[in-house]
Amino acid sequence: xxxxxxxxxxxxxxxxxxxxxxxxxxxxxxxxxxxxxxxxxxxxxxxxxxxxxxxxxxxxxxxxxxxxxxxxxxxxxxxxxxxxxxxxxxxxxxxxxxxxxxxxxxxxxxxxxxxxxxxxxxxxxxxxxxxxxxxxxxxxxxxxxxxxxxxxxxxxxxxxxxxxxxxxxxxxxxxxxxxxxxxxxxxxxxxxxxxxxxxxxxxxxxxxx
Numbered sequence: 001x002x003x004x005x006x007x008x009x010x011x012x013x014x015x016x017x018x019x020x021x022x023x024x025x026x027x028x029x030x031x032x033x034x035x036x037x038x039x040x041x042x043x044x045x046x047x048x049x050x051x052x053x054x055x056x057x058x059x060x061x062x063x064x065x066x067x068x069x070x071x072x073x074x075x076x077x078x079x080x081x082x083x084x085x086x087x088x089x090x091x092x093x094x095x096x097x098x099x100x101x102x103x104x105x106x107x108x109x110x111x112x113x114x115x116x117x118x119x120x121x122x123x124x125x126x127x128x129x130x131x132x133x134x135x136x137x138x139x140x141x142x143x144x145x146x147x148x149x150x151x152x153x154x155x156x157x158x159x160x161x162x163x164x165x166x167x168x169x170x171x172x173x174x175x176x177x178x179x180x181x182x183x184x185x186x187x188x189x190x191x192x193x194x195x196x197x198x199x200x201x202x203x204x205x206x207x208x209x
Contacts, residue, residue: 002047002133002134002137002138002139002140002168002169002170002171003047003052003137003170004019004020004021004043004047004139004168004170004180005018005020005021005043005046005047005051005052005053005054005059006018006019006052006053006054007020007021007053007054007055007056007059007183008053008054008055008056009056017053018183018184019170019180019183019184019185020039020043020168020170020180020181020183021039021042021043021059021063021180021183022039022181022182022183022184023035023036023038023039023182024182024183025056025060025063025183026063026064026067030072030074030093031067031072033072033093034072034093034094034095034096035067035072036095036096036165036166036167036181037070037072037095037096037100037101037104037143037166038063038066038067038070038071038072038096039063039166039168040101040141040142040166040167040168041066041069041070041101041104041105041108041141042062042063042066042070042108043139043168043180044105044139044141044168044205045066045105045108045109045112045114046062047137047138047139048109048114048116048139048205048206048207049112049114066108069104069105069107069108069111070096070100070101070104070105070108071096071100071104072093072094072095072096072100073093073094073095073096073097073100074093074094075093075094095164095166096166098120098143098201098203101141101143101166101203102118102120102203105118105141105205106118114207115207115208116205116206116207116208117205117206117207117208117209118203118204118205118206119203119204119206120201120202120203121201121202121204122199122200122201122202123190123193123199123200123202126200126202129204130169130172130202130204131172133204133206134169134170134171134172138204138205138206139168139204139205140168140169140170140202140203140204140205141166141167141168141169141202141203141205142166142167142168142169142177142179142200142201142202142203143164143165143166143167143200143201144162144164144165144167144188144198144199144200145163145164145197145198145199145200145201146161146162146163146164146195146197146198146199147163147197148163148195148196148197148198149161149162149163150163150192150195150196150198151163151188151192151193151195151198152188152189152192153165153167153179153181153186153187153188154186154187154188154189155182155184155185155186156184156185157184165181167179167180167181167186168180168181169202170185174190175189175190175191176188176189176190177190
């Protein structure tokens with residue numbers, strides 16, 4: 001298992017801790033909407049630095065700093081201002097692409113004195129390779145792309161469906177993936193990726209030898 005950072009909302013309540021970071025802690029609307037890649041990248045670098053526990057304030061300082069390296073793509077004509085499109089609020093961001101993620105996390109790590117080795121793979125290869133990486137405690141970022149918004153992520157208190165979302169893979173077995181998302185531990189059944197057009201990509205992140 002590869003553990004994400006633990007973030008304490010209240011230092012006086014040691015049991016009140018997260019399972020990794022959450023994009024919903026951002027105050028900026030674009031980062032709330034599309035900052036999941038920032039969280040996955042920040043958490044991976046913190047893991048490699050051996051930094052594991054933070055107050056919410058300290059963690060948010062690190063997360064905001066990371067957002068200067070791992071940046072969601074924002075449509076320039078939107079100018080960062082939400083607009084109503086087809087009855088839904090759209091902030092103009094289409095998220096962090098795989099290429100942006102890799103370039104951004106490498107720059108972030110270099111700023112912290114690290115050179116990264118990043119290995120990308122799909123689910124089929126990942127079923128063999130990912131347990132090895134997790135067993136070594138390496139951070140693994142993953143992105144789910146599901147155009148029909150039909151991949152279910154189950155948490156203890158609710159179930160969400162996702163269409164384009166970065167997470168941190170923390171464990172797996174023959175039937176499901178354990179992930180860190182929105183500050184919670186969650187699971188995704190492997191059968192979810194049999195749904196139409198649903199795919200997952202994984203990035204094993206390590207220090208260069």
